[in-house]
Amino acid sequence: AVGGRRGMEPPTPTGDAQDVQDALLVGADPEGVRLLDRSLRGLAASLTAESRPLPVVYAAWMSGNGDLHLQLAQPAGKPPAPWQQGQDQTFWMLARTDAEGYEEAETAAPYPGLVSLGTMDDSRLLLNLEAVPGIVSLSGTETDRAAVFASVAAELATNGWSDRMTITLVGFGDDLTPLAPNRIRHLDGFEDLLETMSAETRQRRGALGAAGHDSVLTGRTGPAQHTRWAPHLVLLAAQPSDEEARQLAELAADAGRLGIGYLVGTGGTDLPGAAWEMEITGEGRLLAPLLGLELDAQLLPVAQQRAVVELFTDADPGSGPGSGPEGGPGPSANTPPFLVDISEQGRPAVYARLVGSYEIIGLDTPDGERSALLHEALALLLLHREGVHPRVLSSALWPRGVTADVRDALLERL
Incomplete structure (x- = not known):
């Protein structure tokens, strides 16, 4: 993703950036990512061909042998071949050998909000953040929470199984915009977040109602599938007050059907209005007792955050410091990327x-x-x-x- 997506060879990294690149190269599974993307798009294409809706998926498990298991919110009948029912009616399973038979499908990514949280035994869990019926809370020390938030943000920004999305970050110490300038935006605080998301929630509710759709999943199939219903995922690393948490929970009451997901940090174990609760321990374990989860968490500590940003900044020289004229500062990440002078003097040539x-x-x-x-x-x-x-x-x-x-x-x- 660092160099290939820009069609160029990035400079050779050094120091922490070199260590991070080595870790990414060793830990990455490009073939697994490719199969996940093709499998999900293939499933969406098959369901569309059968005039069936996309089921709500809470999570995906990628097993050590390459099989893919989707955990559904509720039973959705028999899956289209070559998918099979899994351990019960709320699981659909695709064997790796069948996944390898999929070719690229001309359909929208059905579950772009999937993000890896960690591993349990030999399986990796991806949570569908946009499908959660409300807020997901993450407790733990500020440092441990920050490593989880950064990992989630980085993967959402660069994953290979999505088309479009907006990722709003609040309370992040480091600017992660260079990872995906067209996806990531930083907001200053909770008031800005509440104003922004209140407006978008109203807009999405109205748009779904006008289209006659019950959820964004309906809008991701059919002729209009590529022009609307991209997810908006909010990562609030700064702990909100109880009143702010209640306001956010009210706003997120039907977020799952709107394609909006919230991951919110908290220093305690009880965030008002949280639908699902997780905890990150000092030993790097991600716990969610009510969900029966105990994972080795996927983390991106501060030093590695900066190194990852350095990798992407070096791969795109126009986005970092020293990239401006005469070696001056490049464009600020907080500067609006597109300003237009609509007078005759400011009219573009094309x-x-x-x-x-x-x-x-x-x-x-x-x-x-x-x-x-x-x-x-x-x-x-x-x-x-x-x-x-x-x-x-x-x-x-x-x-x-x-x-x-x-x-x-x-x-x-x-």
């Missing part, structure tokens, strides 16, 4: 008018039968400044599918 008649100014109008598709693709990109994966773009343009050569030809022209 721009698109999307309100009213669609018009591209400053470029020749494309000719041929693909002109309309090119215009549609450009509009989609302009409206999703966080970026759009090529699979997502092609599936939005051709909901019924298209051959790879046609897709690649249009993307090349674009």
